[in-house]
Amino acid sequence: MKKFSCFSLVLISLWVLILSACTQEPVVAPATPTVTPDWFNMELTDVQTGETFTMNDYAGKVVLLETMAMWCPSCLLQAGQVQKLHEVLGNPEDLISVSLDVDVNEDAASLKSYAVEYGLDWHLAVAPLEVARALGNLYTAQYLNPPLSPMLIIDRAGNVHHLEYGLKKAETLQKIVEPYLAK
Numbered sequence: 001m002k003k004f005s006c007f008s009l010v011l012i013s014l015w016v017l018i019l020s021a022c023t024q025e026p027v028v029a030p031a032t033p034t035v036t037p038d039w040f041n042m043e044l045t046d047v048q049t050g051e052t053f054t055m056n057d058y059a060g061k062v063v064l065l066e067t068m069a070m071w072c073p074s075c076l077l078q079a080g081q082v083q084k085l086h087e088v089l090g091n092p093e094d095l096i097s098v099s100l101d102v103d104v105n106e107d108a109a110s111l112k113s114y115a116v117e118y119g120l121d122w123h124l125a126v127a128p129l130e131v132a133r134a135l136g137n138l139y140t141a142q143y144l145n146p147p148l149s150p151m152l153i154i155d156r157a158g159n160v161h162h163l164e165y166g167l168k169k170a171e172t173l174q175k176i177v178e179p180y181l182a183k
Helices: 002-023 073-088 108-118 129-139 170-182
Strands: 062-068 095-101 123-126 151-154 160-162
Touching: 062 073, 062 170, 073 095, 073 170, 095 129, 108 123, 129 160, 151 170
Parallel strands: 062 095, 095 123
Antiparallel strands: 062 151, 151 160
């Protein structure tokens, strides 16, 4: 009888624990704010306007960032697709495109001429060494290899999302970007 009583007591205790666990409100951890990478604070200079900017200047907007070099033919093709993307979307003010030249042998004056020659009308900047290093360290060295057409999206909350390597058509970019613009 004692065995039965102990067993019954254990069984009842387990049943009470199970029932109480089912009726409790779930504990939800508070949302942690996005911690932006240090390079978001580093100043870049737009080669077309001479104005400085940081990625943090575009908080609350969607940023499409690509690394590039002027000697890179796939970079020019990708730039054409970015241009088409902006046209297809109607040039939304909350979509910011930034092209960072990661070739240490290229300078702002040459990049400005390149932008004018090819009609690129978004932010183009020569990436300072510390920005290029941060991109390579945080997101892989492939971001320093322009022919791979490396791109990322920084969403409105400052989260970084990697896009697949390789040339991306405007239609593909549209499918990727639109959900971030809708949020």
